[in-house]
Each structure stands twice: as C-alpha cells, then as structure tokens.
Amino acid sequence: MSSKSPFILMSLALFLVLAIILATGMGFLAIAPLEVIQVVWAKVRGIGIAADINPTFPFVIMEVRLPRILAAAFVGGGLAVAGAVFQAILLNPLADPYTLGVSSGAAFGASLALVLGILGITVPLFFSVPLFAFLGAMTTLIVVFALAAPDGRLSSNTLILSGVIVAAILSAGIGFIKYLADEQVGVIIFWLMGSFVGKTWSDVTLTAIFVFPGLLLTLYFARDLNIMALGGRTADTLGVDSRKVKKILLVCASLMTAICVSVSGIIGFVGLIIPHLLRLVLGPDNRLLIPACFFGGAILLLTADTITRAWLPTELPIGVLTSLIGGPFFCYIFRKKQLGQR
Amino acid sequence: MAVAKNNIHTDPLFAISKGCFAYRANNVLQDIDLDLVPGQFYGLIGPNGSGKTTLLDLLTATRPLQSGQIIFQGKALADYAKKELATKIALVPQQFSMGFDFTVSDLVLMGRYPYIPRFSNPSQRDLDLVDEAMQVMQVHTLRHRLITDLSGGEKQRVVVARALAQDTEVLVLDEATSNLDIHHTIEIMHVIRKLVREQGRTVIAAIHDLNLAAAFCDQVIVLKEGRIFTTGPVGEALTVDLIAEVFQVQAEVQAATLNHSPRIHYTLS
Numbered sequence: 001m002s003s004k005s006p007f008i009l010m011s012l013a014l015f016l017v018l019a020i021i022l023a024t025g026m027g028f029l030a031i032a033p034l035e036v037i038q039v040v041w042a043k044v045r046g047i048g049i050a051a052d053i054n055p056t057f058p059f060v061i062m063e064v065r066l067p068r069i070l071a072a073a074f075v076g077g078g079l080a081v082a083g084a085v086f087q088a089i090l091l092n093p094l095a096d097p098y099t100l101g102v103s104s105g106a107a108f109g110a111s112l113a114l115v116l117g118i119l120g121i122t123v124p125l126f127f128s129v130p131l132f133a134f135l136g137a138m139t140t141l142i143v144v145f146a147l148a149a150p151d152g153r154l155s156s157n158t159l160i161l162s163g164v165i166v167a168a169i170l171s172a173g174i175g176f177i178k179y180l181a182d183e184q185v186g187v188i189i190f191w192l193m194g195s196f197v198g199k200t201w202s203d204v205t206l207t208a209i210f211v212f213p214g215l216l217l218t219l220y221f222a223r224d225l226n227i228m229a230l231g232g233r234t235a236d237t238l239g240v241d242s243r244k245v246k247k248i249l250l251v252c253a254s255l256m257t258a259i260c261v262s263v264s265g266i267i268g269f270v271g272l273i274i275p276h277l278l279r280l281v282l283g284p285d286n287r288l289l290i291p292a293c294f295f296g297g298a299i300l301l302l303t304a305d306t307i308t309r310a311w312l313p314t315e316l317p318i319g320v321l322t323s324l325i326g327g328p329f330f331c332y333i334f335r336k337k338q339l340g341q342r
Numbered sequence: 343m344a345v346a347k348n349n350i351h352t353d354p355l356f357a358i359s360k361g362c363f364a365y366r367a368n369n370v371l372q373d374i375d376l377d378l379v380p381g382q383f384y385g386l387i388g389p390n391g392s393g394k395t396t397l398l399d400l401l402t403a404t405r406p407l408q409s410g411q412i413i414f415q416g417k418a419l420a421d422y423a424k425k426e427l428a429t430k431i432a433l434v435p436q437q438f439s440m441g442f443d444f445t446v447s448d449l450v451l452m453g454r455y456p457y458i459p460r461f462s463n464p465s466q467r468d469l470d471l472v473d474e475a476m477q478v479m480q481v482h483t484l485r486h487r488l489i490t491d492l493s494g495g496e497k498q499r500v501v502v503a504r505a506l507a508q509d510t511e512v513l514v515l516d517e518a519t520s521n522l523d524i525h526h527t528i529e530i531m532h533v534i535r536k537l538v539r540e541q542g543r544t545v546i547a548a549i550h551d552l553n554l555a556a557a558f559c560d561q562v563i564v565l566k567e568g569r570i571f572t573t574g575p576v577g578e579a580l581t582v583d584l585i586a587e588v589f590q591v592q593a594e595v596q597a598a599t600l601n602h603s604p605r606i607h608y609t610l611s
C-alpha cells in the first residue's frame with residue numbers, strides 16, 4: 001500500500017461529505033450549503049435552530065432529503081464494495097454484485113410480495129416488499145452455493161455458471177408473476193428499476209447495519225484477496241486459506257447486495273463501473289481499492305439520485321439512469337483498453 | 343526407498359508412507375512410499391495423468407492425503423499451520439494468468455505475505471529479499487512494469503522470483519518451464535540448480551522433458567499410473583527399458599560422462 005493511500009482516501013471522504021451537503025441543498029426548495037450545515041449541526045447537538053433560517057428547512061432537510069441522500073450513498077457504497085469483492089474472488093474484472101443471481105432472487109421476492117398485494121392477498125407487514133426481496137436474495141444465494149458445492153475449490157466458472165442457471169429460472173418466474181399482475185404490472189416494473197423515493201431513516205439504518213460491518217470484514221481480508229489473485233493453489237502455499245476466505249467474502253458481499261437491492265430495487269452498473277474505473281486509476285491493491293470503492297460508489301449513486309430528484313422534470317427511475325450513463329461509459333473504457341493493448 | 347540407499351545419510355525431509363489419494367472414485371495415487379532428503383534436485387517424471395501434479399499438491403499440503411501419512415521435518419505435514427508451512431515450502435505453478443495489473447515488484451512482494459503481519463508494512467528485510475529475488479531472476483529492471491504487459495518468459499521469471507522471495511528451504515516446481523522457449527527454460531533451470539548446489543535448498547520439480555530432467559536433476563522419481571515406478575540417481579534410473587515401459591517410446595540413452603549428463607535420443611518409428 002503506497003504512502004499516497006491515506007491522502008487519496010481522505011480526499012474521497014471529503015468529496016463525499018461535500019456532495020452530501022450540496023445535494024441536500026438542491027431541489028424544489030433551494031437551501032444554501034451553509035444553512036444545511038447549520039441545521040444538521042443544531043439537530044446533532046440538540047439545540048434550537050437559528051431564527052433567521054426558514055422554519056420549513058429543518059423538516060425538509062432532516063426528514064425528506066437527508067434520509068434519501070444517505071440511503072443512496074450507502075447503497076451506492078455497498079454495491080461498489082460488493083462488486084470489487086466479486087471481481088477479486090471470481091478473478092474476473094467484469095463480474096458485478098449480481099453475478100451470482102442475488103438481484104434476480106430479490107426481484108423475484110419483491111415481485112411476489114407486490115403481486116400478492118395486487119391479487120388482494122394482504123401481507124401484514126408494511127415493509128413486506130423489502131423483506132420478501134431480502135428472503136428471495138438469500139434463498140438464491142443458498143441454492144447457488146448448493147449447486148456449486150461439489151466443486152470443492154468453488155472455482156469462478158462453477159460459481160458464475162450456477163448463478164446464471166438460477167437467475168434464468170428466476171427471470172422466468174418473474175415473467176409469470178408479471179403475467180399474473182395483468183394490468184397492474186407497472187408497479188412491479190417500477191420497483192425493479194430502482195428508486196430512492198420516500199426513503200426514511202429506518203431504510204438508512206437498515207442499510208448501514210449491513211454495509212458497514214460488511215465493509216470492515218472486507219477490509220480485514222483485503223490483503224488475502226490480493227494474494228488470491230495469484231490463483232487458489234499458489235495462495236494456499238502462501239498461507240492463505242483461500243476456500244475459507246472465498247466463502248466468507250462471497251456471503252458477506254451477497255448480504256450487502258441483498259440489503260441494497262431490498263431497499264432500493266435493482267440498480268445496475270454501480271457495482272461494475274466503480275470498482276473497474278477505480279482499479280484503472282488506483283491500481284489493483286484491494287487494501288486501497290475497497291475503501292475507495294465505498295466512497296466512489298456513494299458519490300456516484302448520490303449524484304445520480306440528485307439528478308433525477310432535483311434536475312429532471314419528471315423523476316426517472318434511478319436504475320435506468322445509472323445504466324444509461326454507465327453503459328456507454330463502460331463501452332468507452334472497454335474500447336480504450338482494447339486499443340491500448342495492441 | 344531407493345533414494346536412501348545412495349550414500350546419503352541425512353534424515354529425510356519428506357517421508358511419505360502408504361500415501362493414497364482418490365479423486366471422484368478414481369485412484370489417482372496409490373501406495374506411495376517415498377523418502378526425500380534435503381539438498382537434492384528431484385525430477386518428478388511420468389506420462390500425462392500419472393499423478394505428478396497430485397503428488398506435488400500432497401507435498402505442498404494443498405490437498406489432504408486420504409490415507410497414509412506424510413512426515414515433513416519430523417512432524418506430520420497435516421499438523422503444520424498454513425502460515426508456518428508457507429515459510430518452508432514454496433510453489434512455482436505452470437499456468438499463471440493474472441487478470442489484475444499488479445506491478446512486478448508488488449507481485450514479488452506477495453512472496454513475503456507469510457512473514458508480514460496483517461495491517462503492517464513490509465520490513466527492510468522483506469524489501470531486501472524481494473530485491474535479491476528480482477536480481478537473481480533478472481527482473482529488477484522490470485520492477486515498475488505491469489505484470490499484464492510482460493511476455494510469457496518474463497512473466498514466468500517473475501513468478502519464480504515471487505517463490506524465491508518466499509525464502510523457503512523447499513521449492514516445488516509444477517512444470518514451471520513447460521510454456522517457455524528453450525533459452526528461458528535453461529536460464530531458469532540454471533538458477534534453480536544453483537540454489538540447490540550453493541544454498542542447500544531442496545527442489546522437487548515435475549518435468550516433462552526427460553533430457554531437461556537428465557541435465558539438471560540429481561534424482562528422478564518416476565510415476566506410472568498413480569504408483570511410484572522407480573526412484574534413483576538420474577544416471578542409474580533413466581534407462582532404455584524404463585523409458586520403453588513407462589512412456590511407451592523407443593529410445594537410446596547415451597551414458598553420462600564426466601562433463602555431460604545422460605542424453606536421451608528417441609527413435610521415431
């Protein structure tokens with residue numbers, strides 16, 4: 001890890017804080033960055049708000065914008081870290097958090113909860129959609145692992161193939177559910193495209209509970225991930241228990257992905273683009289790359305969400321926006337890299 | 343047990359007794375009895391599928407033995423902690439594909455992993471050993487290059503340097519040179535040969551090319567269909583009969599002289 005690493009991470013963290021403050025001020029009701037800081041500072045310390053600040057600002061900031069912005073940042077960070085882990089473990093720079101079919105499982109669970117509502121079968125919990133999505137993601141993970149289990153080394157090919165098979169079955173299932181939903185299929189489609197509309201502090205807490213421990217665990221094993229880039233056999237002779245590290249981190253990254261998808265729907269490309277891009281800039285050392293991915297993913301998704309919320313005339317589903325920006329950008333990187341290799 | 347008879351009176355480094363390993367109901371290795379002594383260059387030869395790689399996996403403890411046991415330096419191999427073993431045995435694999443663009447010096451530094459505590463920076467000794475390993479393998483001029491930009495020969499020299507940086511008594515080579523041209527092959531084999539002669543390290547190398555084995559190894563271990571066919575000094579073990587029986591190839595063996603190792607000429611008919 002080079003001596004520049006702490007500086008890079010500090011800069012990224014600072015940039016994220018700035019982005020959060022700026023984004024909180026943007027929207028239908030414009031609030032100056034300084035006022036945002038004043039309000040948040042007063043709330044944190046539990047003192048009264050200065051008299052010269054518009055009395056509706058505290059509510060807008062604390063109850064409407066900040067939860068949504070933090071949810072977007074944590075989901076973005078979580079997806080990017082999960083993406084970096086999947087790429088490192090599967091030894092494939094094109095893997096993403098959805099490679100093992102976790103997103104399809106979540107989508108299936110969420111669609112099921114939605115269609116039950118549409119068909120008039122009342123599901124008691126008001127958060128049934130995220131709960132079903134999470135259960136769907138977990139079940140998928142278990143099935144994929146069971147399929148891949150006979151391969152003791154859990155090789156990338158086996159894992160990717162198992163993920164593809166399970167995801168294919170699940171998308172057929174989702175298709176059937178959409179058919180059942182009939183004319184109200186729009187509800188399902190909208191959820192699948194992802195959104196941060198109406199996110200509350202409980203969503204933020206839920207995401208943080210999974211994303212931060214996940215990030216710490218991943219950082220703990222970051223050095224082992226570097227060694228595993230040499231291949232499982234060489235890593236084993238260097239004293240890394242590569243099978244154990246693989247299992248722990250695959251479960252950890254999948255849990256992070258599952259909670260992100262449950263909270264916000266399926267948001268593509270963050271988990272692919274951010275680790276890929278940062279690896280091009282910062283190099284492949286996971287000890288720097290993984291924390292940098294957290295900040296990078298948070299900044300990207302928060303920016304994208306702010307664009308749909310504050311700039312666009314109608315709110316575009318964020319999953320569509322990230323894919324529309326990310327797709328062409330990815331083509332550009334891919335093309336440039338291919339040309340560079342010649 | 344042939345090795346022990348050849349005027350070597352050291353305690354064995356590895357002692358395998360009744361070693362068996364099966365994979366998906368196939369017996370890959372059966373009844374392996376083998377003593378390996380320190381300070382020797384062992385060539386592991388045998389046809390494809392004879393179990394060479396599996397035997398190396400057992401010696402590096404990356405696969406567990408299914409029955410029998412392996413004693414390494416007086417203690418069961420299975421009882422060593424992974425990290426401890428990593429300071430004693432290093433592996434140079436044949437195939438090396440790296441999807442991530444680490445620099446050459448970063449990659450060689452990975453050989454120091456078992457010595458550097460988590461969250462610590464490498465010590466001066468670690469950096470010195472990395473430097474030395476890069477000098478020996480002549481890759482120090484490439485130190486800032488990306489591993490993904492190197493040619494096959496350069497890449498394999500870096501991989502050997504990585505194993506040398508691990509600073510182990512035992513070096514295990516799994517057809518480490520079989521993807522290289524003859525120039526790079528001989529270069530690497532010379533370095534390895536020197537490590538054995540000058541520093542008393544032990545090398546166990548799976549080698550396809552019998553002439554290469556004859557030129558560089560002290561001893562050969564011949565595997566056939568998962569069993570040890572024979573073991574012994576290169577000059578005695580590599581005979582016309584053995585080559586005919588193990589490899590199903592007619593050959594002439596030109597005996598070793600003072601200046602030359604034995605040479606094998608294949609009869610192509």
